[in-house]
Amino acid sequence: xxxxxxxxxxxxxxxxxxxxxxxxxxxxxxxxxxxxxxxxxxxxxxxxxxxxxxxxxxxxxxxxxxxxxxxxxxxxxxxxxxxxxxxxxxxxxxxxxxxxxxxxxxxxxxxxxxxxxxxxxxxxxxxxxxxxxxxxxxxxxxxxxxxxxxxxxxxxxxxxxxxxxxxxxxxxxxxxxxxxxxxxxxxxxxxxxxxxxxxxxxxxxxxxxxxxxxxxxxxxx
Numbered sequence: 001x002x003x004x005x006x007x008x009x010x011x012x013x014x015x016x017x018x019x020x021x022x023x024x025x026x027x028x029x030x031x032x033x034x035x036x037x038x039x040x041x042x043x044x045x046x047x048x049x050x051x052x053x054x055x056x057x058x059x060x061x062x063x064x065x066x067x068x069x070x071x072x073x074x075x076x077x078x079x080x081x082x083x084x085x086x087x088x089x090x091x092x093x094x095x096x097x098x099x100x101x102x103x104x105x106x107x108x109x110x111x112x113x114x115x116x117x118x119x120x121x122x123x124x125x126x127x128x129x130x131x132x133x134x135x136x137x138x139x140x141x142x143x144x145x146x147x148x149x150x151x152x153x154x155x156x157x158x159x160x161x162x163x164x165x166x167x168x169x170x171x172x173x174x175x176x177x178x179x180x181x182x183x184x185x186x187x188x189x190x191x192x193x194x195x196x197x198x199x200x201x202x203x204x205x206x207x208x209x210x211x212x213x214x215x216x217x218x219x220x221x
Contacts, residue, residue, distance in 0.1 A: 006059050007087075008032065008052040010040050018047045019094040019209050022084055022116070024103025026123075027070050030058050035100060035183055038195070039122065042202035048209070049091065053083050076106045084114055094213050098205070101125050101157070101182065104149070105136060111145045117212040118146040120205050123182045126158030141169035146215075148173050148208040150201045152180025154187075175204045 008031055011017075021043065025031045031052040040050045055076055057068040070076065080097065088095060097107035097119040104121025111119035127134050140147070153160040153176050160176055168174075177197045179190035184201060186192040 006031075006054050006062070007083075008040075010044050010050040010052075012044045012047045012049065014047060016047045017049045017091075017093050018206075019096055019117075019213065020049045020051065020087070020091050021096050021098050021120075021205075021209075022080070022087060023050050023052045024080060024097075024099035024106060025052070025054060025058060026099070026101035026103055027125075029100075030054060030062060038198050039100070039201065042198050043205060046202055046206035048206065049093070051087050055079055070102060073106070073109070076102075077110045080106050081110050081114055084116065088115065094209075094216070096120065096209055096212065098122070108143070108147050109139055111147065112143055116145070117216050118148065118208065120148045120150065120208065122150050122201060123155060123184060124149045124151060124158055126155075126163055129156050132162055137166065137168060140172050141167070143169055143171040146171050146173070146208070146212060148175065148204065150175050150177065150184070150204055152177050152182060152184055152186075152197075154179060155182045157182055173208075175200075177201070 025036060031054050036052060043050050055071055056079060057071050061068050095116045097111050097116045099107045100122045102125060104124050107119040108121060126136060151158060151174055177184055178192060179186040180197050184197040185194040186197060
């Protein structure tokens with residue numbers, strides 16, 4: 001893993017790369033949180049090159065040591081698009097956008113206007129905690145590129161009991177992780193572990209990316 005400025009680059013040990021994944025953090029934790037480190041460790045096993053970056057408010061927190069609220073959504077969206085453009089100058093393989101929670105929401109909002117083939121959300125924040133009536137889904141039915149949501153069944157920002165019955169459009173697919181919360185941690189009595197769920201998340205991501213690449217080739221023919 002190498003760090004340049006505020007971007008972390010993780011390469012597959014095989015030297016083979018099937019795609020690049022621009023990965024954003026969630027609202028409250030940086031790009032090198034334990035969750036992000038563990039997730040990336042699994043993603044690179046599937047021949048994915050992962051580039052993590054931080055939004056401006058998180059960069060400021062890192063530099064100044066003070067907690068800050070996220071930038072307004074339009075600023076977050078533009079920053080992700082700008083970061084994608086910057087990184088595409090260095091790596092030419094297929095690109096996808098991804099993010100943990102808020103980062104996944106941002107990715108879902110910009111993917112259709114980007115050069116990425118699709119987007120992945122690890123724990124999509126369908127609504128604020130305790131406010132299931134304030135849904136953050138208005139843009140999803142209008143997506144023109146695929147979005148893969150990897151979601152815990154008991155996520156307090158979008159549990160299966162609420163979300164599974166919703167019509168989110170034909171571009172959205174959800175892979176539900178048994179008994180998992182917003183950080184993909186399952187209940188102990190489930191017999192599963194967070195590590196297993198992160199392995200599953202990485203495998204689902206790889207399968208989704210392969211479909212995106214295949215569909216993109218088919219559409220170009």
